[in-house]
Amino acid sequence: MNNNFVKKLRIDWENINSDSYLHDIKSIRTNEGIDFNKKITFFVGENGSGKSTLLEAIAVNYGFNPEGGSINYNFETENTHSILSDNMILEKGYRAEDGFFLRAESFYNLASYVDSVSLDLSEYGDKSLHKQSHGESFLSLICNRFRGNGLYILDEPEAALSPQRQLTLISKIKELAREGSQFIIVTHSPIILGIDESEIYSFDNDEISKIDYEDTEAYKITKLFLHDRDRMIKYL
Numbered sequence: 001m002n003n004n005f006v007k008k009l010r011i012d013w014e015n016i017n018s019d020s021y022l023h024d025i026k027s028i029r030t031n032e033g034i035d036f037n038k039k040i041t042f043f044v045g046e047n048g049s050g051k052s053t054l055l056e057a058i059a060v061n062y063g064f065n066p067e068g069g070s071i072n073y074n075f076e077t078e079n080t081h082s083i084l085s086d087n088m089i090l091e092k093g094y095r096a097e098d099g100f101f102l103r104a105e106s107f108y109n110l111a112s113y114v115d116s117v118s119l120d121l122s123e124y125g126d127k128s129l130h131k132q133s134h135g136e137s138f139l140s141l142i143c144n145r146f147r148g149n150g151l152y153i154l155d156e157p158e159a160a161l162s163p164q165r166q167l168t169l170i171s172k173i174k175e176l177a178r179e180g181s182q183f184i185i186v187t188h189s190p191i192i193l194g195i196d197e198s199e200i201y202s203f204d205n206d207e208i209s210k211i212d213y214e215d216t217e218a219y220k221i222t223k224l225f226l227h228d229r230d231r232m233i234k235y236l
């Protein structure tokens, strides 16, 4: 049974101005809808294929601040962020009790925000996020702030993390998902993508389509590289 917080999405293009750049993002434009069947959904694809655009619209539609951070159902979004999210129809289940939207670029701003409102730092490892390394602060955020029964939307969480810590992240994600949380994650990491019991959507070839782990570029290219590094580098 699907008891996800976000079960399906589709986009109503009628009210999206035809000169909007959104019409040029082919993967999103041609898509008829995405089902979220598993607790963990990955978006993969080449740079510029539309992953962050769609992820952010999902987050904003659900009630997250477009700059990232906790859920705030009363947040008024700015126009620039809301065109796609305003025209997105999300089929929702129960309301998530907790949530977090982590943008790829805005972790620094998030750290400033946490410092500025001097939230309870025990939730973040008892230390200002600015005084921790990127990876440390990111993991302390997840381990301390993600309380469970939440919707967690993460854009390239691997950016901060060593391979060892990506494994720690996997175990945390699996634990939270087992207890009922839902994750939607953009990643290029062949390690993070390897989580079992997930569904992977590719944004390549101007469409959004479900693919297997072994068919992702992250997997294939990493495998080729590790298998025959010398030849691959020569070939480049």
Ligand SMILES: Nc1ncnc2c1ncn2[C@@H]1O[C@H](COP(=O)(O)OP(=O)(O)O)[C@@H](O)[C@H]1O
Pocket: 021, 025, 045, 046, 047, 048, 049, 050, 051, 052, 053, 054
């Ligand atoms: N505000 C914007 N105005 C115009 N084009 C944009 C804007 N935001 C993103 N794009 C374009 O939309 C495409 C998809 O971007 P993005 O969703 O960030 O890709 P990805 O996250 O898959 O790397 C890119 O070609 C990007 O340049």
Ligand SMILES: [Mg+2]
Pocket: 051, 052, 053, 104, 155
């Ligand atoms: Mg992106």
